[in-house]
Amino acid sequence: MSHDSSHDPHHANVDHAAMGIEKEHPTWSTYWKVAVILTLITVVEVWIYYVPAIRDSRAFVPMLLIMSAVKFVTVVMFYMHLRYDHKLFRVLFTGPLIIAMTTIIGLMFLFGKLTLLK
Amino acid sequence: MAHAAAAPSSHDTTHGHPPTSTGLDNKKIAIWAFIGSECMLFASLISTYLIYKGRSVVGPYPHEACLPPICSTPLKAILNIPVTSASTFVLLMSSLAMVLALAAVETKDQPKHTTGERILGNSKLWLWMTALLGITFLGFQAFEFTSFIHEGLTIRTNLFGSSFFTLTGFHGAHVTAGVLWLLTLLAIDYRRGLGPKDALNVDLAALYWHFVDVVWIAIFTLVYLIK
Numbered sequence: 001m002s003h004d005s006s007h008d009p010h011h012a013n014v015d016h017a018a019m020g021i022e023k024e025h026p027t028w029s030t031y032w033k034v035a036v037i038l039t040l041i042t043v044v045e046v047w048i049y050y051v052p053a054i055r056d057s058r059a060f061v062p063m064l065l066i067m068s069a070v071k072f073v074t075v076v077m078f079y080m081h082l083r084y085d086h087k088l089f090r091v092l093f094t095g096p097l098i099i100a101m102t103t104i105i106g107l108m109f110l111f112g113k114l115t116l117l118k
Numbered sequence: 119m120a121h122a123a124a125a126p127s128s129h130d131t132t133h134g135h136p137p138t139s140t141g142l143d144n145k146k147i148a149i150w151a152f153i154g155s156e157c158m159l160f161a162s163l164i165s166t167y168l169i170y171k172g173r174s175v176v177g178p179y180p181h182e183a184c185l186p187p188i189c190s191t192p193l194k195a196i197l198n199i200p201v202t203s204a205s206t207f208v209l210l211m212s213s214l215a216m217v218l219a220l221a222a223v224e225t226k227d228q229p230k231h232t233t234g235e236r237i238l239g240n241s242k243l244w245l246w247m248t249a250l251l252g253i254t255f256l257g258f259q260a261f262e263f264t265s266f267i268h269e270g271l272t273i274r275t276n277l278f279g280s281s282f283f284t285l286t287g288f289h290g291a292h293v294t295a296g297v298l299w300l301l302t303l304l305a306i307d308y309r310r311g312l313g314p315k316d317a318l319n320v321d322l323a324a325l326y327w328h329f330v331d332v333v334w335i336a337i338f339t340l341v342y343l344i345k
Contacts, residue, residue, distance in 0.1 A: 014314045015315075018318060031221070093154055
């Protein structure tokens with residue numbers, strides 16, 4: 001089964017304009033692949049938590065944050081279809097997300113949890 | 119904008135929603151705006167947790183054991199990573215089931231020739247799967263909360279308990295709301311069947327559900343894995 005519009009009347013009754021669908025949504029196989037990738041990243045996250053050499057290294061936190069960010073972006077882009085839908089949705093999501101992340105980082109600095117000086 | 123309003127797309131008349139200046143359905147814009155506001159709600163809860171992290175005067179602590187004389191009795195590190203990893207996996211799989219439910223609704227009127235196509239095109243199956251996985255996640259959370267309480271950590275014990283239960287409790291409440299939304303969609307599916315014309319309504323629920331999932335992705339890393 002494919003959502004490829006070349007051989008499929010792709011949701012003839014789905015209101016693409018109202019839903020803001022600009023590009024064809026991924027196929028079922030893409031959704032499964034994304035799930036496998038998300039699972040593998042989660043397995044690696046938990047695995048490095050149990051490896052003392054990695055857990056005690058300076059790279060541990062950045063590694064976890066990067067993996068978490070990759071999972072976050074993957075779900076938003078593929079499952080929430082932000083990659084395929086109208087630009088306005090991207091603005092509505094990324095705008096507050098930037099404010100939210102700036103707030104977290106700002107508060108961490110303010111309360112001494114992050115510092116530029118040692 | 120006025121031009122767009124004056125010339126609504128052909129879909130507007132087909133599907134009966136009033137024309138908008140963007141050509142997009144207001145409900146979809148609203149759910150994205152809502153999700154944006156939810157980002158800021160969870161950012162405030164996560165920052166509160168991170169600010170209070172390591173500032174609890176008494177145990178239990180999330181990652182370290184609490185030994186006498188700080189604690190009257192020895193208390194082990196309270197976070198249970200294997201259980202939470204399992205619940206994280208469950209929530210990730212629920213997102214997969216949700217996106218398959220939406221795809222099934224969108225392609226409802228296409229002919230299904232093989233068993234695989236019939237399974238993938240069964241919206242009831244995937245909606246049930248999503249709801250059950252959501253309920254399973256809530257079961258894991260209930261198990262975690264009760265085991266914490268038995269080990270002496272309540273919302274009033276220390277700063278960790280207060281910020282932890284508030285953050286994860288708010289997330290659990292969102293999952294509960296999502297499960298109720300899914301059950302409502304299931305009721306509609308059983309009553310009259312969900313088809314491509316309902317794709318927008320299922321999409322709204324799906325967006326909310328995936329958002330709950332991405333919030334958990336952040337919580338799992340920031341609260342459970344980072345010491």
